[in-house]
Amino acid sequence: MIDAFALLLTILVLVTAGWIAVARDTRAVVFGFIGYGLLLSLVWVLLSSVDVALTEAAIGGGATGILLLRVAARLKVEPHPAPGRAMRISVGVLCAIVTAALAAIVLTLPDPAPSLAPLTAEHLASTELGNPVTAVLLAYRALDTLLEIFVLLLALIGVWSLGADRYWGGAPAEWNTGMPAPALAFLARILPPFGIVFAAYLFWVGADEPGGKFQASTILAAMWLLVVMAGILPMPQTGGRRIRAALAIGPVVFIAIGFAGIPMAGGFLAYPEGFAKPLIILIEAALAFSIVAALTLLVAGPAEQAPRS
Amino acid sequence: MSTVTLFGLCGAGLVGIGLYGLIIHPEPLRKLLAFNILGGGVFLLLGVIARRAAAAGFDGDPVPQAIVITGIVVAFSATALAATLLLKLSDAGKPDGDAS
Amino acid sequence: MSLGLNIFTVLMVSAGAFFFLAGTVGLLRFPDPLTRLHALTKADNLGLGLVILGLLPQTVSLLGGLKLVLVWVLVQIGSSAASQLLARLALRRP
Numbered sequence: 001m002i003d004a005f006a007l008l009l010t011i012l013v014l015v016t017a018g019w020i021a022v023a024r025d026t027r028a029v030v031f032g033f034i035g036y037g038l039l040l041s042l043v044w045v046l047l048s049s050v051d052v053a054l055t056e057a058a059i060g061g062g063a064t065g066i067l068l069l070r071v072a073a074r075l076k077v078e079p080h081p082a083p084g085r086a087m088r089i090s091v092g093v094l095c096a097i098v099t100a101a102l103a104a105i106v107l108t109l110p111d112p113a114p115s116l117a118p119l120t121a122e123h124l125a126s127t128e129l130g131n132p133v134t135a136v137l138l139a140y141r142a143l144d145t146l147l148e149i150f151v152l153l154l155a156l157i158g159v160w161s162l163g164a165d166r167y168w169g170g171a172p173a174e175w176n177t178g179m180p181a182p183a184l185a186f187l188a189r190i191l192p193p194f195g196i197v198f199a200a201y202l203f204w205v206g207a208d209e210p211g212g213k214f215q216a217s218t219i220l221a222a223m224w225l226l227v228v229m230a231g232i233l234p235m236p237q238t239g240g241r242r243i244r245a246a247l248a249i250g251p252v253v254f255i256a257i258g259f260a261g262i263p264m265a266g267g268f269l270a271y272p273e274g275f276a277k278p279l280i281i282l283i284e285a286a287l288a289f290s291i292v293a294a295l296t297l298l299v300a301g302p303a304e305q306a307p308r309s
Numbered sequence: 310m311s312t313v314t315l316f317g318l319c320g321a322g323l324v325g326i327g328l329y330g331l332i333i334h335p336e337p338l339r340k341l342l343a344f345n346i347l348g349g350g351v352f353l354l355l356g357v358i359a360r361r362a363a364a365a366g367f368d369g370d371p372v373p374q375a376i377v378i379t380g381i382v383v384a385f386s387a388t389a390l391a392a393t394l395l396l397k398l399s400d401a402g403k404p405d406g407d408a409s
Numbered sequence: 410m411s412l413g414l415n416i417f418t419v420l421m422v423s424a425g426a427f428f429f430l431a432g433t434v435g436l437l438r439f440p441d442p443l444t445r446l447h448a449l450t451k452a453d454n455l456g457l458g459l460v461i462l463g464l465l466p467q468t469v470s471l472l473g474g475l476k477l478v479l480v481w482v483l484v485q486i487g488s489s490a491a492s493q494l495l496a497r498l499a500l501r502r503p
Contacts, residue, residue, distance in 0.1 A: 006312040010319040017323050017346050021330030026338060033342055040349055047316060047360045048368035052352075055378045059385050064345060067385075071338060071392045076399050080335035091332045099325030106317035106357065115362035116372045132371035133378070141375060148379045155386035159393045183493035190486055214382060298389040301396070 006046055013039050030065070030072045037061020050210035051133045054202075058218035059295075066225070067299050128277040130208030137212070138280045142269045146254050149287060152294045153247060160238060163302030169239025170307035172300040180231040188230035195223035203288060207277070213284045217291035224296050236296070238303045243293055250290025254283050317357040323350030337395050341388060348384045352377045414466040421463025428456035442499035446492050453488040457481055 016036045023029050037060045044053035083091075120132050120140070127139045137145050160168075199216040206212030227233045236243050257279055261270040271279050323346055330343025355373045362370035428451055435448020461481045468474040 002310060002315055003312045006315055010315055013319055014322050014326070017326045017349075020346060021326050021333075021343055026336065029339070029342060033345070036346075040353075043316060043319070043353065044356060046312065047356045048363075049356055049359060049374045049377070052356060052374050052377050052381070055381050056349075056352075060345075060349065060381050064385055064388055067389055067392055068338070068342065071395055074396060075338060078336075078399070083333055083335070088333060091329055094332075095325040095329040098328055099321050102321035102324055102354065103318050106314060106321055106354070109317075109358070109361060111361075113358070113361040113370075115364040115370045117362060117364040117367045117370045120371050121366065132367055133374050136371045136375035137378065141372070144375075144379055148382055151383050152386050155390045158390045162393050162397045181494055181497055183490045183497075187486065187490040194483065214378065295385075298386065301393055 003046075009039065009043060009046065013043060026077075027072050030068045033068060034061055034065035037065060051131070051212060051215075054210060054215040055218075058215050058222075062222060063218060063295060063299065070299070070301075126273070126276065127271075127280070129280070131206060131210065131212070133210070134206050134212050134280075138283060139271065139276065142254075142258075142283075145287075146251070146258065146269070149251050149254065149290060149294075152291065152298075153251065156247070156294050156297055159298060160302050163304060167303040167306060169237065170303040170305045171235040171237050172297075172302060173304040174235055175229045176231075180229070184230045185232065188227045188232055192223040192227060195219050199223075203284065206284075207281070213288045214291065217288050218295060220288075220292045221295035221299070224292065225299060228300075235300060235305075237308060238297065239307055243297070246289045246293040247297075248290070250287040253286035257283055313357055313360050316353060316360075320350045320353030320357060323347070323353060326350075337391075337398070341391050341395070344391075345384065345388060348380070352380055355380075418463045418466055421459050425456045425459030425461075425463060428452055428459065432456060443496060446495055446499075450488070450492060453484060457484055 013036070016032060016039060020029050020032050020036060023032075038057060041053040041057035041061060044050075044056055117132075120136060123140075124130075124132060124135055127135050129135045129139070163170075199219040202211040202219065203213055203216035204211075206216070224233075228235055258269040261272070262268055264270075265272040327343045327345075327347025327350055331340050331347060334340055334343065355377050356369075359369040359371075359373035359377075362373075364370070432448050432450075432452025435451070436445050439445045439448055458481055461477050464477055465474050468477065
C-alpha cells in the first residue's frame with residue numbers, strides 16, 4: 001500500500017519541478033529551486049538514505065541555490081524569442097516517451113533486487129566504521145572520492161580561468177556595496193558558532209551515523225560565506241598562500257596515503273591492518289579543509305579585483 | 310504499488326520534466342535549472358535501486374547511495390562552472406569595466 | 410497517560426498546521442510585501458512553535474526534546490533576520 005504522505009510528497013515534488021520548468025519569472029524560479037531542494041531531501045529521508053538527504057539539503061538545495069541566486073541577480077536579462085507551440089508539443093511528447101520508458105524500467109526492476117550490501121557488511125568490521133556509506137566512500141571506493149576532489153578543484157580552476165588576466169590572484173567581486181544591513185551582521189555573528197559546532201559534530205559522527213565530511217564542510221563554507229556577505233571579513237584573495245594551501249592539502253594527503261599503501265598494504269589506497277580508521281580520519285580532516293575552501297570559492301566566483309600584493 | 314516504486318516513478322517524471330525544460334528554454338539559466346532537475350531525477354532512480362536492495366541488516370544498499378553523494382557534489386561543481394560561464398557570456402562583447 | 414499525550418500531540422500539531430495554512434493564505438492574498446511578511450511570521454513563529462510543542466511528548470529522551478527546541482530557536486533567528494532584510498528591501502523599492 002502506498003503511504004499517503006509519500007504520495008503527497010511525490011505530487012508536491014513533481015508539481016514544483018513542473019513549475020520550475022515552465023514558469024516565466026526567472027528570479028522566482030530560482031527561489032522555488034531552493035524549496036524544491038528541501039522537498040527532495042525529504043524524499044531521500046523516506047528512501048532511508050539519510051546521508052544523501054543531508055548532502056542534498058546542504059549542497060543540492062543550499063549551495064546550488066545561493067550560486068544560482070547570485071547569478072540571477074547579476075545576469076543582464078536579454079530578450080529571447082519564446083519557442084512556438086508546435087515545438088513545445090513535440091518536445092513534450094518526446095519527454096513523455098522518455099518518462100514512460102523510465103517508468104517501465106522502474107516497474108519491471110528485478111525482484112529480489114541484486115545487492116552489494118552483504119559484501120559491504122562482510123568487511124565493515126575491519127574498517128572499524130559503523131556507517132556503511134562512509135565505508136564505501138572512504139574505504140571500498142576511496143578512488144572515487146579522490147577523483148571527486150579532483151573534479152572540485154578542476155571546476156575551481158575553470159572558474160578562476162574565466163576571470164580577466166589582470167585580476168589573476170585577486171579577490172572575487174564583493175558581495176554587496178555599501179553598509180550591510182544590521183540584521184545581516186547580527187545573523188553573521190550569531191550563526192557561525194552554531195555552524196561550527198554542528199559541522200564538528202557531523203564530521204565526527206559520520207563514522208558511525210549518517211553524516212560525514214561533505215555535509216560538515218558545506219556548513220562551514222556557508223558560515224564563511226555568511227560572514228563575508230555581512231562585510232565582517234573581506235572576500236578571500238584567490239592567490240593567497242593560506243587558501244591555496246588549504247585547497248591543496250586534501251588531495252596531497254589523500255594521494256600520499258594512497259601511495260604509502262602500495263608498500264605497506266599491497267595496493268594504491270589500501271589501508272594496513274588496524275590503521276584503517278586513523279588513516280580514514282586523517283584523510284577526512286585534510287579533505288574537509290579543501291572542500292570548505294573549494295565550495296566557498298566556487299560560489300564566490302572568479303577574481304574581479306586587482307590582487308593586493 | 311509500494312512507496313519505493315512510487316518514488317521511482319517520481320524520478321522518471323523528474324527526468325522528463327528536466328529534459329523538457331532543458332530543450333524548451335532559450336535562456337541559459339533556465340537550462341541550467343532544468344539540468345539540475347534532470348540530475349535530481351537520475352539520482353532518485355539510483356536511490357530507488359539502493360532502497361530495493363536492502364539486505365544484510367542495512368536499510369539500503371550503501372554503494373548506490375555513496376555514488377549519489379559523489380554525483381551531487383560533481384553536479385554542483387558543474388553547475389558552478391556553468392554559472393560562471395553564463396555570467397561571462399552575458400558580459401562578452403561589452404567593454405571591460407573594473408568591478409570593485 | 411500515553412493516550413492523553415497522543416491527543417495533546419494531535420491537537421497541537423493541528424493547531425500549528427492551521428497557523429501554517431493561515432500564513433500561506435496571507436502570503437497569497439495580501440497586497441504588498443510588508444503585509445505578506447507579517448503573515449509569514451505567524452507561520453514561522455506560532456505554527457512551528459505549536460508543531461514542536463506537540464512533538465515534544467513523542468520524543469524518547471530529554472536530548473531529543475532539546476534538539477527540537479533548538480531547531481525552533483534557530484528558525485526564529487534565521488527568519489527574523491530574513492524578515493528584517495526583506496522589509497528593508499521592500500521599503501527601498503516600492
